[in-house]
Amino acid sequence: MSTPTLLVLDAEPLPRLGRLTGRARIEHTDASSLAERLPHADVLLVWDFTSHAVREAWPGGGPRPRWVHTASAGVDHLMCPELADSETVVTNARGVFDQPIAEYVAALVLAMAKDLPTTLRLQGERTWRHRESTRVAGTRACVVGSGPIGRAIARTLKALGITTALVGRTARTGVHGPDELDRLLARADWVVAAAPLTDDTRGMFDARRFGVMQPSARFVNVGRGQLVVEDDLAEALNRRWIAGAALDVLSREPLAPESPLWGVPDLLISPHMSGDTVGWRDELGAQFVELFESWAAGRPLANVVDKKRGYVPGH
Amino acid sequence: MSTPTLLVLDAEPLPRLGRLTGRARIEHTDASSLAERLPHADVLLVWDFTSHAVREAWPGGGPRPRWVHTASAGVDHLMCPELADSETVVTNARGVFDQPIAEYVAALVLAMAKDLPTTLRLQGERTWRHRESTRVAGTRACVVGSGPIGRAIARTLKALGITTALVGRTARTGVHGPDELDRLLARADWVVAAAPLTDDTRGMFDARRFGVMQPSARFVNVGRGQLVVEDDLAEALNRRWIAGAALDVLSREPLAPESPLWGVPDLLISPHMSGDTVGWRDELGAQFVELFESWAAGRPLANVVDKKRGYVPGH
Numbered sequence: 001m002s003t004p005t006l007l008v009l010d011a012e013p014l015p016r017l018g019r020l021t022g023r024a025r026i027e028h029t030d031a032s033s034l035a036e037r038l039p040h041a042d043v044l045l046v047w048d049f050t051s052h053a054v055r056e057a058w059p060g061g062g063p064r065p066r067w068v069h070t071a072s073a074g075v076d077h078l079m080c081p082e083l084a085d086s087e088t089v090v091t092n093a094r095g096v097f098d099q100p101i102a103e104y105v106a107a108l109v110l111a112m113a114k115d116l117p118t119t120l121r122l123q124g125e126r127t128w129r130h131r132e133s134t135r136v137a138g139t140r141a142c143v144v145g146s147g148p149i150g151r152a153i154a155r156t157l158k159a160l161g162i163t164t165a166l167v168g169r170t171a172r173t174g175v176h177g178p179d180e181l182d183r184l185l186a187r188a189d190w191v192v193a194a195a196p197l198t199d200d201t202r203g204m205f206d207a208r209r210f211g212v213m214q215p216s217a218r219f220v221n222v223g224r225g226q227l228v229v230e231d232d233l234a235e236a237l238n239r240r241w242i243a244g245a246a247l248d249v250l251s252r253e254p255l256a257p258e259s260p261l262w263g264v265p266d267l268l269i270s271p272h273m274s275g276d277t278v279g280w281r282d283e284l285g286a287q288f289v290e291l292f293e294s295w296a297a298g299r300p301l302a303n304v305v306d307k308k309r310g311y312v313p314g315h
Numbered sequence: 316m317s318t319p320t321l322l323v324l325d326a327e328p329l330p331r332l333g334r335l336t337g338r339a340r341i342e343h344t345d346a347s348s349l350a351e352r353l354p355h356a357d358v359l360l361v362w363d364f365t366s367h368a369v370r371e372a373w374p375g376g377g378p379r380p381r382w383v384h385t386a387s388a389g390v391d392h393l394m395c396p397e398l399a400d401s402e403t404v405v406t407n408a409r410g411v412f413d414q415p416i417a418e419y420v421a422a423l424v425l426a427m428a429k430d431l432p433t434t435l436r437l438q439g440e441r442t443w444r445h446r447e448s449t450r451v452a453g454t455r456a457c458v459v460g461s462g463p464i465g466r467a468i469a470r471t472l473k474a475l476g477i478t479t480a481l482v483g484r485t486a487r488t489g490v491h492g493p494d495e496l497d498r499l500l501a502r503a504d505w506v507v508a509a510a511p512l513t514d515d516t517r518g519m520f521d522a523r524r525f526g527v528m529q530p531s532a533r534f535v536n537v538g539r540g541q542l543v544v545e546d547d548l549a550e551a552l553n554r555r556w557i558a559g560a561a562l563d564v565l566s567r568e569p570l571a572p573e574s575p576l577w578g579v580p581d582l583l584i585s586p587h588m589s590g591d592t593v594g595w596r597d598e599l600g601a602q603f604v605e606l607f608e609s610w611a612a613g614r615p616l617a618n619v620v621d622k623k624r625g626y627v628p629g630h
Binding site: 099132271 | 428
């Protein structure tokens with residue numbers, strides 16, 4: 001095989017690609033040039049995983065890369081019917097974000113249980129005001145999304161003594177099916193959304209589901225913003241249908257300064273950072289290099305996404 | 316035995332004492348009347364554990380209660396040489412606070428690792444600013460204090476994948492002795508103070524010890540405020556000798572509004588609430604009732620404090 005062309009859609013440099021020197025002709029592109037360069041690429045590396053450029057450029061004419069890798073867990077930002085129907089293999093960054101995101105969820109759960117946001121506010125006012133907080137051990141969580149991220153979250157919450165149920169697309173050992181979701185939501189102290197964004201999951205957390213939850217329940221989204229009907233969540237919080245929420249992902253990112261969500265009571269907003277611990281770019285780069293070596297050697301690729309479902313099918 | 320007199324030093328009612336109706340003559344006192352009432356009490360229950368009234372009233376003349384119970388883990392607020400030298404048995408609330416405090420420490424550690432204080436500040440400014448955070452799994456903690464609270468903290472941190480060393484007054488299986496403290500501090504990412512306040516531990520976290528720690532280290536105090544030389548901690552943070560700290564206990568509580576500590580960079584201050592989860596008063600009341608039943612039946616008391624050492628000796 002002649003030296004393959006690796007096209008990198010990037011907003012900033014990805015570490016570790018230097019290891020591919022001499023083994024790939026590496027070209028960089030931004031969103032505006034992607035459509036014209038796609039026909040000449042053997043491999044497309046989507047490093048700018050906030051971009052929708054692939055979804056927009058893919059349907060055009062001409063040859064297409066045989067392999068697309070996205071340095072993200074979700075593939076919703078790049079998937080389109082033409083890509084899904086094509087022979088192109090899509091892989092993702094499965095594995096890199098599991099433990100960081102699980103820790104981030106634990107941080108949010110504990111911060112809400114221990115009322116840290118109020119503590120920080122009172123500190124700003126130089127006010128000493130004792131309050132009672134809640135124990136997390138013995139509480140119940142429902143984690144929606146049974147991929148490696150959801151499973152890592154469940155393991156971490158269980159380690160804190162939280163009784164945790166996992167809900168996935170299909171029931172299997174250790175995983176509840178969608179038909180059990182409402183029953184589990186109704187008794188959960190913590191509801192964690194960690195599902196991929198697909199046609200089945202879009203908007204699944206809506207007014208009806210927030211209404212099913214307990215008034216003491218708290219909701220955390222570390223999946224994709226569009227899993228949640230954000231207006232419904234704001235109303236649920238304003239009306240005290242639930243006690244609190246934390247969103248690390250929003251339907252539009254970055255969240256605009258004028259969004260009313262910033263000021264919803266007991267809603268904590270963070271800037272899509274749950275998986276991004278020091279060294280994450282390095283890990284993503286190393287993961288891609290490893291996949292590239294398999295691909296170049298004709299070995300089977302890991303982390304192959306089921307393009308119709310929108311995620312890597314697993315255990 | 317005639318009905319014993321139970322004197323309760325309280326600022327607010329303690330639940331569950333009603334169970335002792337008919338089995339004890341229950342009298343309530345505040346600090347100002349404590350001295351004159353002590354001679355008539357068989358048992359003293361210190362429910363207002365923020366008060367130093369016992370230490371002040373005890374040395375006076377006349378008979379003294381045969382048993383003093385404090386609804387707290389620490390006994391520093393009530394101990395005085397005259398009580399230590401007396402035949403009076405002192406018991407504490409060992410056990411009630413272990414798991415809540417362990418969770419609180421986990422909340423602080425994760426909040427610092429995930430930079431939640433900055434996230435909350437940026438939310439207040441309606442600003443979306445992605446940052447990298449750190450993983451806690453694989454980091455190292457040193458927990459100073461090997462009683463049930465320290466051990467619960469160590470268990471919880473280990474459950475989060477943190478390599479955790481316990482330091483106690485004497486080396487034993489699973490516990491390092493004081494001679495190893497500086498070596499452990501020098502390599503810890505997290506230093507947690509959970510020791511009782513005694514002559515050995517007062518001021519143990521001073522400029523020298525903060526200087527031993529790594530610049531990336533963070534310090535948490537959930538023991539007693541006077542374990543820490545607070546001016547030294549403030550200087551260590553201002554000079555970036557360490558990266559952050561969280562104090563749930565202060566040498567003077569409540570912390571005065573004019574204290575400069577409120578504004579020290581990367582210092583989180585909370586109002587001595589780490590152990591106080593919903594239902595804690597109820598648990599403390601139930602624990603005392605159980606001890607009282609043992610005492611009235613002439614059975615040995617649990618949670619007996621070594622009055623010279625200042626804590627319940629244990630494993």
